[in-house]
Amino acid sequence: WNALPGPHWADELARAVAATLASGRGALVVVPDGRAAARVDAALTALLGDGRHALLTAEAGPEKRYRQWLAVRRGSVRAVVGTRAAMFAPVRDPGLVAIWDDGDASHSEPHAPQPHARDVLLLRAAHDRCGFLLGSTSCTVEAAQLVESGWARPLVAPRERVRAAAPLVRTVGDGELARDEAARAARLPSLAWQVVRDGLRSGPVLVQVPRRGYVPRLACERCRTPARCRHCAGPLEAPGQRDLRCGWCGRDEPHWRCAECGATRLRAQVVGARRTAEELGRVFPAVPVRTSGRDHVLDAVPGRPALVVSTPGAEPVAEGGYAAALLLDGWALLARPDLRAGEEALRRWIDAASLVRGQDEGGTVVVVAEPTLRPVQALVRWDPVGHAQRELAERAELGFPPVSRMGAVAGRPEAVAEFLAAAELPPEAEVLGPVPLRPAAPGGPRRPGDPPAGEAWDRALVRVPPGMGAALAAALKKAQAARLARGGTLPVRVRMDPPDIG
Known part of the structure; x- marks a missing residue:
């Protein structure tokens, strides 16, 4: 389900849950963070009333969360909305399992066995013979694969409806550079300043900055x-x-x-975001500047003229929608050494642009990035599905996930070499590497696959054709069990289909 731009997706999910409950079966909705869970919670309360559903998030605290879990387990509550851990909620006789924004990294559990909420809900849908709904304003390659294989069907609005609801997206192209030579090196070319000035006449303006600080x-x-x-x-x-x-x-x-x-x-x-807010405050001294990021995330802002500087994923909802948005430093998102860099950049941009008013209301988005790049063009056309389909076709040609199945083996170089030598891999398996892993920066953000700080680790990727994933997983599991039985002391991390292949 590709939702239309705007903050109304929570109301649509609530309607799907209400329809499922009316049929006599239960419903489960998994969202990436507490802010999204609060929006779905408010929509369900408005539609169903108090006490008809359970909210399972870390912010609720262990006592309340356990009380809600028991109510679901006993069947007194048959609808659940929550973050990643809610994918295991014991909903009685489920008729619908839904996940919102499956491309968000928060859906991937960092602890063993490191399941992804999308994969767990897919298994639950098949096991319980219930409906499965994957919703987002963007589209992941995994979602495109589900549709291409025939396992899922697309729910998309007509192009005319999408164009009317989406804002006008403009890029800094060759024509703009020809009129503004300073824009070649400037972070905010003349087009961006003009859009900010025009937008502030009618409402708040969102400025997305990839880095905090x-x-x-x-x-x-x-x-x-x-x-x-x-x-x-x-x-x-x-x-x-x-x-x-x-x-x-x-x-x-x-x-x-x-x-x-x-x-x-x-x-x-x-x-960073703080420096950007300071610069904009000097240029527009009469306009309030608000920031939203990891240390202080705003949930909503009023519809009055203001500049809202936010990092990706922390954008607050504006009353009546933003009049305009600037998506700065696109190269910082696109230049990440990750297979999903383009997909993730497009997802971040569309999530922010979805909060801007539609073209009929004068909403405009300016993205400061190379206009000819595929993610930028997909944003201009508002075509995340087409982008995901092309990515899927290229990965199929190159043998990349999710078309192929892949296992990652990481650890000390000697431990990885010993593990691979002892593993009885399928004949079709192809071993890529090992190659050194960059150590995690002390005090910096850590990903599930990062090695301990100060240690030199290697990582090898084991790739098999489609249909061989179960055989690869069994071989890696057997090799890990044999290594532990022999008393292996050096840690070796094994993960199937790692989401962050760099």
């Missing part, structure tokens, strides 16, 4: 060499206006000098 990445002003720490070679960051600190070891760097040319002056390589 002040100046998260720095480089030499003269030769553009990335600024590195003298002690650990980690990237230097500017968490405040005058601070300079290593992003890995946390040491201050008061007297930095470029190792290539000897210069002492720095320039911003990536500008």
